[in-house]
Amino acid sequence: MAITRVGVVGCGLMGSGIVQVTAQAGFETVVIEANDELLKRGVGRIRQTLEGLTEKGKLDAKAKDAALARLSGAVGLEHLKACDLVVEAMTENQALKNETFAKLDTICPPHAILATNTSSCNVTAIAAATKRPAQVLGLHFFNPVPLMKLVEVARTILTDDAVVKTSTEWVRALGKVPVQTKDATAFIVNRLLVPYLLDAVRVYEGGLASLEDIDQAMKLGCGYPMGPFTLLDLVGLDTAMYVAEVMFEEFREPRYAPPALLKRMVLAGHLGRKTGRGFYTYGS
Ligand code: 3HC
Numbered sequence: 001m002a003i004t005r006v007g008v009v010g011c012g013l014m015g016s017g018i019v020q021v022t023a024q025a026g027f028e029t030v031v032i033e034a035n036d037e038l039l040k041r042g043v044g045r046i047r048q049t050l051e052g053l054t055e056k057g058k059l060d061a062k063a064k065d066a067a068l069a070r071l072s073g074a075v076g077l078e079h080l081k082a083c084d085l086v087v088e089a090m091t092e093n094q095a096l097k098n099e100t101f102a103k104l105d106t107i108c109p110p111h112a113i114l115a116t117n118t119s120s121c122n123v124t125a126i127a128a129a130t131k132r133p134a135q136v137l138g139l140h141f142f143n144p145v146p147l148m149k150l151v152e153v154a155r156t157i158l159t160d161d162a163v164v165k166t167s168t169e170w171v172r173a174l175g176k177v178p179v180q181t182k183d184a185t186a187f188i189v190n191r192l193l194v195p196y197l198l199d200a201v202r203v204y205e206g207g208l209a210s211l212e213d214i215d216q217a218m219k220l221g222c223g224y225p226m227g228p229f230t231l232l233d234l235v236g237l238d239t240a241m242y243v244a245e246v247m248f249e250e251f252r253e254p255r256y257a258p259p260a261l262l263k264r265m266v267l268a269g270h271l272g273r274k275t276g277r278g279f280y281t282y283g284s
Contacts, residue, residue, distance in 0.1 A: 092243075
């Protein structure tokens with residue numbers, strides 16, 4: 001099956017990145033938000049990024065205009081009725097995702113593939129909420145989407161081989177590198193990354209070293225592109241805590257339990273870059 005028209009549900013941090021790379025890769029892209037204000041903000045962010053790249057000489061003006069011309073935004077899932085593939089990138093909430101996929105199932109054409117960018121929700125439960133479970137799978141992108149090469153292709157025990165193949169080819173057409181994994185909580189990357197990030201918070205809580213020195217140690221000692229606290233601030237402390245809670249619920253292993261400091265920072269609204277303050281402070 002050929003994918004030509006792609007829908008993205010949600011134009012937040014992850015959704016806007018997915019929309020950007022999809023439109024830049026030549027696909028007609030429709031993005032859906034919950035209301036006009038969120039839509040305007042999300043599409044505005046994509047426009048600003050593309051214009052910034054053009055100003056820096058990294059993207060020619062014609063390619064920028066063509067990407068923007070392929071992109072349209074709307075409020076209401078009914079605008080996805082002509083899509084061959086829909087990628088959902090809403091907040092991590094199992095009930096909301098199940099409900100959204102049940103609606104998408106009634107709106108999208110029978111051949112359409114329905115994918116979720118979830119990092120921690122149960123993809124099998126999402127698939128079971130539709131009447132086309134064989135056409136549902138996880139396509140998990142990484143933050144920041146335009147810069148991160150990887151996409152985890154997560155099949156459930158219900159996903160059809162042909163759907164995995166078409167989705168994997170689409171991921172390659174975006175210029176990304178797919179890896180195959182199963183619908184198991186946290187897939188590959190978060191299964192390994194989250195305990196590392198939680199351990200960083202624990203050793204900091206325990207007074208081993210300063211934030212800056214822990215970050216510097218992991219950057220220069222291991223060659224990681226950023227230290228654990230810079231990365232937690234990028235991912236969002238609320239997102240990291242949510243993923244950890246789901247992993248703890250699933251595996252019941254103490255190493256997945258969110259540390260007290262992380263919980264308190266989330267309660268205090270220190271969520272990372274997006275709120276201007278996390279482990280570090282951003283902006284003026
Ligand atoms: N589109 C295209 N290009 C863009 C862009 C965009 N939206 N935004 C920035 N760029 C370009 C910039 O113009 C810049 O080019 P220039 O250097 O020539 O000006 C280039 O990309 C690189 O920008 P930076 O200087 O910011 O890049 P860095 O070299 O510092 O790398 C990084 C940034 C890629 C974020 C790197 O630090 C990194 O890999 N960090 C780790 C990120 C990570 O681990 N992410 C995964 C998080 S886990 C996750 O997402 C899972 C979830 O489920 C929780």
